[in-house]
Amino acid sequence: MRLTRRQALLGLGGAALTLSGCSLLRGTPQPAQLNGTARLPTPYAVPLPRPAVAKPYKSDGQADYYELVQRVAEVEILPGLRTPIWGYGGQFPGPTIQARSGRRTVVRVTNTLGVPTVTHLHGGHTPPDSDGYPTDLVQPGTHRDYVFPLEQRAATLWYHDHRMDQTGPQVWRGLAGLFLVGDEEEAALPLPHGERDVPLLICDRSFNSDGTMPYPPRHDETYMGGVLGNVILVNGAPWPWLGVDRARYRLRLLNASNARAYELALSPGGTLTQIGSDGGLLAAPRRLDRVRLAPGERADVVVDFAAYRVGDQVELRNLLGDGPQARVMRFTVERNARDDSAVPATLSRVERLDPAQATVTRDFEFSSGGPGWLINGKPFDARRVDARPRLGQLEIWRLTSDVAHPFHLHLNSFQLVSDDGPAEWKDTLELREAQTVEIITRFTGYRGRYVLHCHNLEHEDMAMMSTFEVI
DSSP, X not given: OOOOHHHXXXXXXXXXXXXXXXXXXXXXXXXXXXXXXXXXXXXXXXXXXXXXXXXXXXXXXXXXXXEEEEEEEEEOXXXXXXXXXXXXXXXXXXXXXXXXTTSEEEEEEEEOSSSOBOEEEETXXXXXXXXXXXXXXXXXXXXXXXXXXXXXXXXXXXXXXXXXXXXXXXXXXTOEEEXXXXXXXXXXXXOOOGGGEEEEEEEEEOOOTTSOOXXXXXXXXXXXXXXXXXEEXXXXXXXXXXXXXXXXXXXXXXXXXXXXXXXXXXXXXXXXXXXXXXXXXXXXXXXXXXXXXXXXXXXXXEEEGGGSOTTOEEEXXXXXXXXXXXXXXXXXXXXXXXXXXXXXXXXXXXXXXXXXXXXXXXXXXXXXXXXXXXXXXXXXXXXXXXXXXXXXXXXXXXXXXXXOEEEEESSSOBEEOOSSSOOOOBSEEEEOTTOEEEEEEEOOSOOEEEEEEESSHHHHHTTOEEEEEEO
């Protein structure tokens, strides 16, 4: 049975639901909250930071060249505490790279940490030697040049560590940042821009009273289902606030958490007009009252703060959270202002892939097994290739889950196989508990080895990953 788009996104069509964090599949591990010893900070007491924008150290007729130095640093995340991090540029999040579609971007990652790293451009249409295969290690004291041709649409991407078996703790310590791709189509639209184009990297972390961020030992059964923090951070700040005009704002929402899903909504109410997804602009805007994001997913939305009065305070809340974890950030409407932006009825032309043209259908089952997590009953093995799609070939992949798994595909975006709703490009999809979803994709651009995996980082580190090779 092929699910409709609505069934796939809502987890219907025979899917079991998760209630209060308890799996209906008895005994299957669920994410668990790790509570540190630090006192939780007061919500909405610190302003929203904007990550620094990286500047190329060189540009020529061929490319823009950046360097990101991975290093240990101490930063103030909770007020009054110094927290050791591993950061690109010693920052958390790392610097934002702003690039152009079709303009080759070369990022030199220099590792001054005491452990190997791997960097993956999440959502990038990237040659295999720059994609961040989990065993392509950058050893301490060395560097690697990642080449991103960016032959792809404008989109909100992000980069993060992707080291085999260690992605969870290394991202938890700070190795993540935004990578924004623009193009002429998007630039021609009258969308909010400049200071009203606001990236929001949302993640959760926990803190001890000395400022450190605790993380459980590998294979701790308590956290086999995933690690949840008890402090919600936005751009590296706990429950921040942002002063806004009575005008439209574009919010680039990224779920950069290890294992926490978010269902984001405005309080005391309001409309989130979605204009983009993982793979860039939608064909037309969607008016929503909430947006759900699994780890790794993105959504670009427009909020019109002219719907509120000067002095109003508007919360961005997480409907999947309880207590402090139900809060994300607050907007304070500060002033009247001119607004020449708009959200057009047509945003982009999005090609719909035709399932009738698919030449191959493959099945991937995501499940727990023994001390780890499995795909088609097997743990990840970098020496094994599990699928060999042909370049240019259109394939349908049938994905089945036991508990919730955010599925992520490297190299190419995909679409849901559905019989309703407009097409959109995704690279990450939340599989709900006991759910089957079909996706369709065409492998383009490059031959070589890539991975598909669960983007719950603890699941990924415990072997829920598979290699495919484009031939």
